[in-house]
Amino acid sequence: MTSSSPALTEPTGPIGTRLDAIASTTRLRALTHSSWAASPGDSYERYELLGDAVLDLALGAYLLERFPDATQGELSRIKNQVRSSRFCSIVARNEDLGGRMRDSALGEKYAETAKQLSFNRSVLADLAESALGAIFLEAGWEVAREAAVTAFAPLVDHALDPRIDPKTALQEILQRQGRRVAYELVEATGPAHARHFSVVVIIDGDVLGEGEGVSRRAAEQAAARRALAAIDAGDAA
Template identity: 30%
Template sequence: MSRAKRRERSILELIPAALRDHPVVRQALVHKSASRDPLDSNERLEFLGDAVIELVVSDYLYRRYPDVDEGRLTQVRSALVSRRSLGSVGVQGGLLEAITVGQADALGPVLAANAVEALAGAVYLAGGFQLSVAFVLAILGPSLERVDGDLVLGDYKSLLHQALAKLHHQPPRYKVSWSGPDHDRRYRVVVQLPGGFEAAGEGASRKEAEQEACRLAILEANRRAEAAGLAQATTEAPSRPPRRRSSRRASPRPSEPERAGGA
C-alpha cells in the first residue's frame, strides 16, 4: 500500500465508523468543480466547519491554559485554524487523493484545507457537537502537542540561547535543508552547539523543525550546565576551613589539674 493510501485511510478513519457513509460526509469530499449545482458541493459545509473548528479550538485552549492571557491565546488559535495549518493537515492526511474534483489543477493545500473544514461541518451535522469535538481534536493532535510545548515550556530557541549564555558560550549555529514538493515539503534543521554537539529536528515548516532541534539541544545544554555546576562545587570544596571539634573536646579543663594537685 502506498504512503498516500495509508495517510488517506488514517485521516478518514478519524471519522466515526457509523458516519463515514453518511451523505453529508460524502458531500464534504466533493469540490465545486465536480458538481453542476454548487449546493451539492462542499462549499456550504466549509462555511459551517470553519466555525466548528474555531469553537472547538477556542474551547480547548481556554480550558487547557487557564493562566495564558487572551492575546496569546488568540495568536495560537489563529495559527492552528489558519489555511496553512489546515492545508498541511489535509495534505498529510491524504485528502487530496480522497476529494472528487473536476479539474486536476484545482488540487493543492487550499483545497485540502477546505476539505478539512467541510468534514468538520459534516461530522457536526451527522453526529452532533461532541463527535465533532473529538474529530477536530484528533486531526489537530500533533499541532496541539506543539502548542502545549510552546505555551508550557516557552520558546525553545530562546530557552536554548539563555542556557548557553549561562555557560558563557556563543549562540548556536543553524543549518537548514528541505525536501519534497511545495505542497508537502519537509524541513530539517541542525543546531550546532559549542563543543561540536549537534541536534537535528524535522517538521512541516522551518520554524517547526527549528523548535524541535532546539528542544533536543536544550537537553544537552542542561546536562552540561549541571555537569559544570558539579565540577565547580568539587573545586571549591577543599578551600573550606576544617572544623576542629575533636581538638576542643581533647583539651583538659583547667579545674581538673588544680583539683588533682590539691588532693
C-alpha cells in the same frame, strides 16, 4: 455527476475515520469541489462554513483548558495560527482528504482538475473544515469536537515552537483573519560592511511594530515579533 459515494481510502486519522462513518451522500458533498458539483449547493463550500465554526469553538475550548493562565491575546494567537490554512492543509494531508476529493470527481472529465486541486493548500484547508462540518451535521457536536481536537491538538505544540520565525507566525494569524500585512523600510544607515536597518510592520494601514537589525530581514523579524506581542497584549483589534 452521479450520487455515488467515492471509494473509501484507508483512514489515516480521526477526521477520516469519522467521515467514513457518516452517510455517503453527506460524505460525497463534503468532498466535492465546485468545479464538478452539479449545483453550488452540491459542493463542499456550505459544509466548510459550518466546519469553520466547529473548529473555532473546539480549539477555543481546548486551549482554555490546556492553558488556564494564558491571556486572551495569547490564546487568540495560538488558535489563529493552528487554524491557519497551512496548518489546516497539514491536517487534510494527514487525513488524505485530497485523495478522497479526487475519488469524488467521478469520470475522466475532471480527473486532471481534481488531481491539481488535491495538492492546493487552500483547497486542502477548505476540505479539513468541510469534513468537520459534515461530521457535525451527521454525528453531532461531541463527535465533531473530538475529531477536531484529536487532529489539531498536536499542531499546538508546533505553533508554540520558538523556532518558528515571527514573520511566518504573524502572516498565518493575519491570513486567517483576512487582514493585510506589509513591511516598510524606515531607514538604512551605516557603511556597506556595517549596515543598520529600521523597519515598521503595517497591518491594515496601521503601524503595529517597529524593528531594527543588521539586515532588512532581521529588522522585519524584529518588527513582526513586536506585532505579535501587541496582539498577545490585546493592543491589536
